[in-house]
Amino acid sequence: MVNIAVFVSGGGTNLQALIDAQAAGKLHSGAIKLVLASNSEAYALERAKQAGIPTAVCSRKALGSQEAFEAAISGELTRYKIDLIVLAGFMSILSAEFTKQWPERILNVHPSLIPSFCGKGFYGLRVHEAALSYGVKVTGATVHFVNEIPDGGRIIAQKAVEIVDGDTPETLQKRVMEQAEWILLPQAVERVSAQLEKERGI
Numbered sequence: 001m002v003n004i005a006v007f008v009s010g011g012g013t014n015l016q017a018l019i020d021a022q023a024a025g026k027l028h029s030g031a032i033k034l035v036l037a038s039n040s041e042a043y044a045l046e047r048a049k050q051a052g053i054p055t056a057v058c059s060r061k062a063l064g065s066q067e068a069f070e071a072a073i074s075g076e077l078t079r080y081k082i083d084l085i086v087l088a089g090f091m092s093i094l095s096a097e098f099t100k101q102w103p104e105r106i107l108n109v110h111p112s113l114i115p116s117f118c119g120k121g122f123y124g125l126r127v128h129e130a131a132l133s134y135g136v137k138v139t140g141a142t143v144h145f146v147n148e149i150p151d152g153g154r155i156i157a158q159k160a161v162e163i164v165d166g167d168t169p170e171t172l173q174k175r176v177m178e179q180a181e182w183i184l185l186p187q188a189v190e191r192v193s194a195q196l197e198k199e200r201g202i
Helices: 012-024 046-048 066-079 098-099 127-136 169-200
Strands: 002-008 031-035 056-057 084-087 106-112 138-145 155-162
Touching: 002 012, 002 046, 002 056, 002 169, 012 031, 012 046, 031 046, 031 066, 031 155, 031 169, 046 056, 056 106, 066 098, 106 169, 127 169, 155 169
Parallel strands: 002 031, 002 084, 031 056, 084 106
Antiparallel strands: 106 138, 138 155
16 A cells, blocks of 8 residues: 655644545555655644644744754654655645655645646645636636646546636635545545556555
8 A cells, every 4th residue: 555644734624635545445546655845833743643644844934944954854764664645735845855855756736737827935824816817717726746846746536616607716726625625535546556556466
């Protein structure tokens, strides 16, 4: 079975979707072995503890440099023998040096249909604000591999969500989560885990 680490920074709703998928048997080719947070206040840590999943905190601010931050992360990944990383609302940037060590083994979920409203500066509510400002009628979510370019890795899966009259960034964010992110991310993680399992004989 593939050992998965989920990286988080906030509430952990996408983490919860993965935990629920694992409990329901929908995520069965991999198992979440570690939840790593970029700050100790992330509620996602509580979700992990409630599910009996080990946690770790690696704060770039506390560690003082990108190098020390990524060294601490790498130490935790080695400790838990991690095969696959899932970024689920992880707000810290990973360097090209780090991502190159994990080719097509880091997944991210982004709240738009890439290549729209993505790249540097597009995260959280900013993505939905941009979609509404531009006047698009359809948005959605994308799960993609992570490389050195923000939101630039190969796309694994996408799901469209309609924008409705009266939408605010907050209502749109909630709908994209419910109708796309929470469905798409567990499916993509299972697909990639199954492929890794097959390729590497895990």
